[in-house]
Amino acid sequence: NKNSITIIGDNTDLYAQGYFEYDSKKSGGVTISHLRFGQHPIQSEYLVNIADFIALHKPAYIGRYDVLEGIRPGGVFLLNSVWNKEEVFEHLTEDMQRTIIEKKIKVYTIDAFKIAQEVGLKTRINTIMQVCFFKISGVLPEAEAIDLIKKAIYKSYHKKGDEVVKMNLTAVDRSLEALEEVPVPDKITRPAPVPKLIPDEADDFAKKVIEPIMHFKGNSIPVSSLPDDGRIPTNTAKLEKRGVAELVPHWLPEHCIQCNQCSFVCPHAAIRPKQVLPADLEKAPASFVTLVANSKNDKNLKYRLQVYIEDCVGCGVCVETCPTKEKSLVMVPLEEERAAGQNDNESFFEKLPDSWLDGNKIETVKGSQFLTPLFEFSGACAGCGETPYIKLATQLFGPRMIIANATGCSSIYGGTFPVSPYAKNKEGKGPSWANSLFEDNAEYGFGMRLAVDTIRKELLANMNAALAAGLEPELTEAFQKMKELWNDRGDEAKKLAERIQTLLPAALARKDAAYPYLTKVVEFQDYFVDKSIWCIGGDGWAYDIGYG
Known part of the structure; x- marks a missing residue:
């Protein structure tokens, strides 16, 4: 789009402006390009509120955003989609169909992604959509516009080699042939549902x-x-279901060796394994394929690898990492996996019990990936190298994590309002996260450590005071055992903490001499097991902005 407005500004007598809106996602984010040109001077930066031409590059946005808002009567709508011209209209929502009919909008479609794949551009469709804009708009004679586009391609890409230039030039010619006008009926047909x-x-x-x-x-x-107060709930990134990937992984179980390396490297926690009891598979969807788990166990566990196709951003790192001779994962179109029932499979997978570790150790790559990730579906870049580490930390320590985060990439993908990729397990436990400045994160996290230590010191003092005042035998025994396990962070300490929490209400109800001490114990009862405090930061915190 920047090239488009440059071509118009440099080769016509029109005044031209390009102004761009970006969301805060680093991968699969939405960009709205406001291109304005006309015969009068443009005095400032403006958003386009009344548009003659609207192009939608991702059909996943249909129904999610009011794409045709502000389109002028007689305007043009260009859609990149996999549907042929006879199918397009019925994949638009009722509001879109009504707007097109009432405002007599001309609709065009092209499968830009298919062309990009065939000429070697992978998912890059900008050149293709640019050609369509100039062909439809008529702002320049078609032959002249195509010649200028090809010159711009050479200028933009010649340093990347002749092959890249050739692929883009081929895409230009293919686009001219593939663009189709969509027939618009006189009345609303079967509209697509609003998601x-x-x-x-x-x-x-x-x-x-x-x-x-x-x-x-x-x-x-x-x-x-x-x-x-600046607080927002966690466990909300999973609501977005952005569906931004053109290609997503498809599991080929016949090749899979159940190593879980794909899950380990996934930056977005969008591919996950589980070991499942056979009894829990009785109501599984027909397409929910499992293998016999190759871990040593006495439960006849089954193995399932599930791709979260609406949350995947299509980086392909899982496929690259897969060690099998014939890959156990291949990239296929998102629509293909939707049609195959993967969304229903995901819903079923989510409801299955978590973390059957039988035959695996959590300190191994394979074993760690059977633990539920409590950092998921962030807005990090496709293929991000940072987020797999954060995800792994939440798998190992998440239910008791407190995170001090330094401003930087980790605050963008970790805390962009209004959703949070930090999640909760089925017991409602997960990391707490707070963001600080670039430079003071060590102090910020150290303050959290001191605060937790102080709270635990006060908790222990009140436990001792309650014991001295006298407690029922069961709670006395539990408090004494908790003191023995005070520095233990394992399952025994966690289960004991849960047991004490069930005993406290009855002890409080007695309102005896231990009552004032037990009220403080209840206040701090989430600290029976120590917290795992982490400082997470990047180049700003490390004082190397501009030097890395």
Whole structure:
């Protein structure tokens, strides 16, 4: 689009401006290009509110955003999609169909992704969509526009080699042949359903804040709906289901050796293994294929590798990492996996019990990946090298993690309002996360460590005071055992902490001499097991911005 506005500005008498809106996702984010040109001077930067031409590069946005908002009567809508011209209209929502019919919009379609794949550009469709714009708009004679595009291609890509230039030039010619006008009926046909983004049981924050922002309607949110203390709930990135990948991994179980390396390297926790009891598979979808688990166990466990296709960003790192001679994962179109029932498979997979580790040790690559990741579906770049480490840390320590985060990449993909990729397990436990400045994260995290140590010291003092005041035998025994396990962070300490929490209400109800001490124990009961405190940061914290 920058090339397009440059071509118009340099080769016509028109005034031209390109202005761009970006969301905060680092991968699969939305960019809205506002291209303005005309015979009068442009005095400032403007968004285009009334458009003659709207192009949609990702069909996943249909129904999620009001794509045709502000289109002028008689305007043009260009759609990149896999559907042929006879199918396109029925894949638009009712609101879009109504707008097109009432405003007499001309609709064009092209499968830009297919052309990009065939000429070797992979998922890069910018050149293809640029050609379509000039062919449809008529702002320049077609032959002249194509000649200028080809010159711009050479200027942009010649340093990358003749092959890259050739691929783009081929894409130009292929685009001219493949662009089709969509027949528009006189009345609304069978429209596509509007995707439901937020479940009915979601909380007020999700409904009043997250959902409008998902639809690009954030400016409509009243201040009264926003948190007044800077806190937002975690476990919300999973609501987005962005569907931004053109290609997603498809599992080929016949080749799989169950090494879990694909899950280990996935930057977005979008591919996950589980070991499953046979009894839990009785109501599995027909396409929910499993293998006999090759881990040593006495439960006849089954093995399933599940791809979260709507959350995948299509980086392909899992395929690259797969060590089998014939790859156990191949990249296929997202629509193909939707049609194969992978969304239903994911829903079933999610409901299965987590973390059957039989035959595996959590300190191994394979074993660690059977633990639930509590960092998922972030806005990090496709193929990010940082997030797999954070994900792994949450698998090992997540239910008791407190994270001090330094401003930088990790604050963008880790805490962009309004959703959080930090998640909760089925018991409602997960990391707590807070962001600081570039440079002071060590002090920030150290303060958290001191605070937790102080709280635990006070908790222990009140436990001792309650014991001295007298407690029921069962709680006395539990407190004494907790003191023995005070520095233990393993399963025994965690189970004992849960047991004490079930005994405390009855002890409080007696309101005896131990009551004032037990009230403090209840206040700090989440600290029976020590917290795992982490400082996470990047180049800003390390004082090497501009030097790395």
